[in-house]
Amino acid sequence: MPTYGYARVSTTDQDLTIQREALLGAGCEVIREEKVSGTSRQGREELATLLEFLREGDTLVVTRLDRLARSLDDLSGIVRELEAKGVALKATEQPVDTGSAAGKAFFQMLGVFAEFETNLRRERQMEGIAKAKAAGVYKGRRASIDVDEVKRLRDEESLGATQISRKLGIARTSVYRVLERF
Structure with a gap:
């Protein structure tokens, strides 16, 4: 019964060392790592490889x-995939056991809080952008x-939209959007 680890940070300037050490300490034989946002599964090749391999x-x-x-939907989807394959999920810093009713409830609460944190971060980012725009610093x-x-x-x-898009190397829908304004 092999044990596999998955470590992720959101940006390339963040470090995976602490996660790697915790996963090694938990007995992981193989650790897959990536530096990519966790807000969706898109672009997370290491996770996809693991999910396919387990x-x-x-x-x-x-x-x-x-x-x-980072979203409850993604988290639930991943856990459903793991359960369908008969794969156990454990977290070194949280008492996660998807095999019991209490463990499932705890798991879902943690997922809700992870999504809540992401939404708060997004709100703060939007507030910062609005403030920068008001100050004339952020122009998009x-x-x-x-x-x-x-x-x-x-x-x-x-020329028609298709010909314009080919000539300029842009999407035809972009040409339509520009032409709508005139």
Whole structure:
């Protein structure tokens, strides 16, 4: 019954050492690591590899449930996949046991708090952006589409949206969005 570890941090400048040491201490034979946001499963190749590889009787160990997922939906989906395969889930810093009613309830509460924390962080970020915009510091991303060129190609060269998108290397829907304004 092999034990596998999964460690994750959200940004490339964060360190995985503490998680790695905890997982080694928990007896993990293989540890998969990645530096990517946990707000969705998209782009999490190491997690996908683990979920595909795990077999009945294996154990997946994380330090905390928020390392596995930041939303209750993702967390529940991952746990359902693990249960369907007969894989146990353990957390070194939390008493997680998805095999008992109390353990499942505790697991769901932790998932709710992880999602709550993500939502709070997003709210603080949006407040910071609003404050920066009010101060004239934050102006958003620079436009990647030359609106005047789209207009010129339509008016002077009588090109359609598909031809304009090919010529400028942009999505046709982007051309439509620009042309809607004129």
